[in-house]
Structure formats: structure tokens, C-alpha cells
Amino acid sequence: MESRDYIIQYKQDDQWRMHRLHYHEGIELMLVLTDGGDFFMDRKMYPLKKNTLFILNANTLHRDENGADGSVFKRYVLHILPSLLDQLSTPQTDFAEALKNSGACIRLTEEDSKRLARLFEKLRISMPPSFGTDILERITLYEILLLVCSRIRSTKKEHGTSNQDYNRVQPILDYLRKNCTDHLSLDELADHFMLSKHYLCHIFKKGTGFSVMEYVIQLRIITAQQLLRQGANVQEASEKSGFQTYSHFIRTFNSYVGVSPKKYAKLYRQGDRYAVNAEIHGIRKMRATMPG
Secondary structure: OEOOEEEEEEEEEEEEEOOOOOOOOEEOOOOEEOOOOEEEOOEEEEEEOOEEHHHEEOOOOEEEOOOOOOEEEEEEEEEEOOOHHOOOOOOOOOOOHOOOOOOEEEOOOOHHHHHHHHHHHHHHHOOOOOOOHHHHHHHHHHHHHHHHHHHHOOEEEEEEEOOOOHHHHHHHHHHHHHHOOOOOOOHHHHHHHHOOOOHHHHHHHHOOOOOOOOOOOOOHHHHHHHHHOOOOHHHHHHHOOOOOOHHHHHHHHHHHOOHHHHHHHHHHHOOHHHHHHHHHHOOOEEEOOOOO
8 A cells, every 4th residue: 555655565576686775765664574585784684584573764775685595585565754753653652763763673573573464464455545544544554653663662683794895885875975965076085085986986886786876866866856845846956966967867867766857746746656656765666566
């Protein structure tokens, strides 16, 4: 099911592997239902095991791949925007604060895992709009968030193994996040970190799976989306997000998001679910599969 503020999906894949690290603007909750494979999150690697819950903060780099033994990778994934967490929170129960900086891996009990899976499936199944269905949807979201936040507070977090390649480029990533809207060149970046341009590109690609400029473009696209949602016109979004030319911005936005900036802003104002997919994933709409 999809709304303006969240997307819930059930996925299952054979021989699944994300070739690149990626990230989302919203909070991601992933409940793993099968064993096999690895999950890279925030500089560490975690084994993918049944009844594991991953909580990812906004813009957390991550990548998963299942094992080479032919096993099927099954999981529920919920993306939820911070704005919805704010709406659901109260002064006493602040979901946004509870999930803030909570990027974690938690091993759930079999009972908790089944309970959470039932709630995810309940939320995923679309009900025909009628009196009270919107309230029932919110109740299910409340149940999910209360269970997850409770387990964050009471369950010991798993400690993954460090990824040294990613550790080496972390300062570069931090610098790019802070300066992505400025004019950036590989020569200037290499000088700033006192590295050769070739070595800088090599370690960045090895540590993240994508090039320096690919990462900069992704950050600029996210910035442009935020500006468009806040009411900026296309020209303003182009200039303030760091693109050097208007035509390059239009082409790049279309390529990454799947619609033009103008259409994206229009769809967002209308509450269109396509815009929500682009907003949360930063890429074209993802396919959901039915549980088997």
C-alpha cells in the first residue's frame, strides 16, 4: 500500500544483489524473513538472518545481497517520511526522536517477528476507501511504530563488522554532503584531501560502489526535490541545488527521478503516489511482489 507519506512493500528475490550503495530520504524499516546473505549499513556488515529488524536513518548508505546458495531473500520494507512521524507523535511519545540516529540491527523473538510481519501485511493490503479505513490505517502504523520503538529501547543492538574501505572515504562523504551545492571538481577535492585524483576516485569507488560525481549528483537531486516540495520554481531548484546549467538539471532530474522537475512538483502538490515513490526512493518506482 502507498500513501503520500509512506510505502510498504513485501519483496522476495532469488540471487538478489544491489550493485551500488544507495540511500533514501525517509526512515526505512526492513524485517528479514529468511536466512542468507549480508547487509551493509553505515560502514558495517551484518549477516541477513530471519527475524532481524533493520532500522535505517534518512540518507544512510546501505546495500544488501543474498547468498550464492540459491536461497530466496524475503522481507518487508517500510519507508516512512519524517513529516508523518511528526504527525503521529505526541509530546509524550515522540516517534521522530525515538528513531532519530537509531540506525540499528535488532534480533527479534519469533513471536515479535510474526507480530510485526502481520502488521506490515495488514498495512500493505489496500482497503477500498470507506468510512473509517483511514483511521484503521493510522492505528496499524501506530502499532508498528510502538512495537519497533519499544524494541529499540529494550533489545541489545547487533554490532556488525567494520568496513575499512568505507571508513577511508567517510570524511570525503561528509565533506560532499556539506558542500554538494557548491561548485565541486575532482581536482579541488583531491587537493583538499591531499590525495592524487586517481587515488581519490579509486578508494571512493571501492568504498561506496559509485563514483564521486555520481554521489554529488544524487545529493543535488535530493536537494532539488526538497526545494520543489517547499515551493521553489524549477529555475530556483536548479540554481540552489548546485547544477551549473538549467538544461543539465532538467536532463539529470528526468534520468534519476523518472519525471521532469515541473511534473514532480505538480504531482507532489496533488498528492500523487508516483511523486511519493520518487520522493522516498529518489529513483523510479519500485516493484512490489506478493507474499508466497
